[in-house]
Amino acid sequence: MPSYRFMVTAIDAIGHIQAALGFSEALQAAGHEICFVHREKHRHLAVKRGFQFIPFDETVWEANLDEVMLKWLDSLSSRFKQDPLQRFLEISPTEQEGYRAQGLYFVIMNKAIDRILSDKNNKFDALLVDLAAPFPALNKHPVLWFPLLSSGPLALYPSGPPYISGYSVHSDKSKWEGFRKAIRDAHSEITRIIRGNLDAHGLSHIKFDPTFFHDEPQTIGFYHYPADLDYTECGPRKSNWHRIDCLVRKPDLDTDFVIPENLKNKPGKLIYFSLGSLGSADASLIQKFIDILSKSPHKFIISKGVRGDQLKLGDNMWGENYVNQIKVVQNVDLVITHGGNNTFIETLYYGKPMIVIPYSYDQFDNAQRVVDKKIGFRVNLYDLDENYLLNCIENVFNDNEIQNRVKAISQNMRNSKSLTNAIKMIEKQIEQKNNSS
Known part of the structure; x- marks a missing residue:
């Protein structure tokens, strides 16, 4: 089989980048050459994996987007604690x-x-991209490209509940279209800009709908989700999308996780708590959970986030602003998570039950899937009850059926050939394009 050179990139969000890196590691193991293309601050992710790296031209970045996002999150922190439908109603000027x-x-x-x-020095056989919207550049250049949908896959099932609603597949269908309308109305500004950019490049035939935050495949596309949890009961999914059961990247740090000294002699189970990069930016919210979990008889590893220096941990806790998540997940008994798809997949791959506290977007869908498939519990920020959360922890540990279901899902993910098959599909597409040209 010939070796191909792939350009890999993703939007500047850690979950999307991590999924793309996991896919890239598998492509590299299959004998292909990976060139990771992104902002200079992410160069180390390529170097660690033996990938080539090409930085974006930093002159196109007109603002410090990290600061912009933090200010946006600060101004809307109360909105992120609302029911998903309310979250998208009556959008304020600040939110727009x-x-x-x-x-x-x-x-x-x-x-x-x-x-x-456009740089003639850059030669690629194909692109692997996780971009969450249609990009004119992909249509302008002749190189073959494959989209990766690293968020939850509910949007691929038109007959299922609305994407990012958190509605159960068993919920009242009469509410579904109202939610979709709220999503479209709330995202009218971002839709206007994306459609304007497509029109400016002569691509008005390409549509963007915020109920499906992605692009349609040029030939085939991929999403990652365990077969045992996929939404097959919702009827056929969108054509040309293929499931990969898991894309679990190598740990960010090579060192093994060792239980911190202050927790070694503490009683109880070991639990990992993380609300992801967005949720953990709300220091007051994280502190609220720390105060609740400090009343638990168990011990906790806390991912504190970008503002972790403002937090005060309980005696039954250890944490850092950044933790080596994959190594931690392998060594704990339970994961309490925001339900971002990457953490969701990693947790299941390592056979750990979870409690999901959704903060935004597809996290609500994953939280409800945990409930519908009886592999854990959902805790909502908009009706947060201290005793309920603490009881959920005990209920997970006392429920052998939950433990067994999660272990079975983990085993099926590990035995899956879906990633190998995906790479073969990509190779075939490249071969066919080369033969035709």
Whole structure:
């Protein structure tokens, strides 16, 4: 089999980047060459894995997007604690400003990708991209590209509940279209910008719908989700999308996780707590959970996040602003998570039950899937009850059926050939394109 050179990139969000890296590691193991293309701050992710790296032209980034996002999160922290439907009703001018910034980010990143692909020194056989919107640059250049949908896959099932609603597949269908309308209305500004960018490049035939935050495949696309949890009961999924049961990257740090000294002699089970990069930016929210969990008889590893220095941990806790998550998950008894798809997949792959506290977007869908498939519990920020959360922890440990279901899912993920098959599909597409040209 010939060796191909892949350009790999993703939007500047850690979950998307991690999924793309997991896929890239498998492509590299199959004998292909990986060139990770992103902002200079992510170079170390490529170097660690033996990938080539090409940085984006930093002159296209017109603002410090990390600061913009933190300010946006601060101004809307109360909104993220609302029921998903309420979250998208009556969008304020401040919130629209945040959506405008997101839309402009897509335009800027498209420009950065276009500059890479326009450079005649850069030769690629194919692109693997996780971009969450249609990008004109992909259609402008002749190189074959494959989208990766690293968020939850509910949007691929048109007959299922609305994507990012957190509605059960068994919920009242009469409410579904109202939620979809709220999503479209709330994202009108970001939709306007993305469609304007497509029109400006002569691509008005390409549509963008915020009920499906992604692009349709040029040939085939991929998503990652365990077969045991996929939404097959919702009828056929969108054509040309293929499931990969898991994309679990190598640990970010090579060192093994060792239980911290202050926890070694503490009683109880070991639990990992993380609300992801967005949720953990709300220091007051994380502190609220720390105060609740400090009343538990168990011990905790806390991922404190970017503002972790503001937090005060309980005596039954250890934490850092950044923890080596994959190594930690392997060594704990339970994961309490926001339900971001990457953490969700990693937790199941390592056979750990979970309690999901959704904060935004597809996290609500994953939280409800945990409930519908009886592998854990969902705790909502909008009706947070201290005793309920503490009881959920005990209920997980006392329920052997939950433990057994999670272990079975883990085993099926590990035995899956879906990633190997996905790589073969990609190789076949490249071969066919080369033969036709």
